[in-house]
Amino acid sequence: MNDIILRGLIKNIQYSHSINDVEYNKADLIVPNNKGNDDIIDLKFKKCIRPIQENDLISLTGTIRSFS
Numbered sequence: 001m002n003d004i005i006l007r008g009l010i011k012n013i014q015y016s017h018s019i020n021d022v023e024y025n026k027a028d029l030i031v032p033n034n035k036g037n038d039d040i041i042d043l044k045f046k047k048c049i050r051p052i053q054e055n056d057l058i059s060l061t062g063t064i065r066s067f068s
Contacts, residue, residue, distance in 0.1 A: 002064040006031055006041065010056045016044050023047045029058075 008031035016026040029041040045052070052058065 002066075003061070004064050005059065005061050007057070007059040008032070008041070010043075010052055010054060010058060013052065013054055025052075027052070029060075 006029060008029045011028045011030055013025055013027040016024045018024065024044055024046055026042065026044045029043050031039045031041060033039050
């Protein structure tokens with residue numbers, strides 16, 4: 001499996017799309033790496049009861065889906 005745990009700051013939250021009346025946002029997750037730089041990971045996520053806001057520090061678990 002490609003399980004992952006990430007922790008970082010949310011930046012650049014924008015509307016992405018909706019499917020069957022469920023709205024999705026997209027944002028950048030800024031994650032510091034071991035070399036002292038920041039990695040930027042593109043996220044897409046459902047709008048939820050507790051909205052994620054700009055500059056929130058979040059932790060998330062999930063799976064990575066990538067293209068070769």
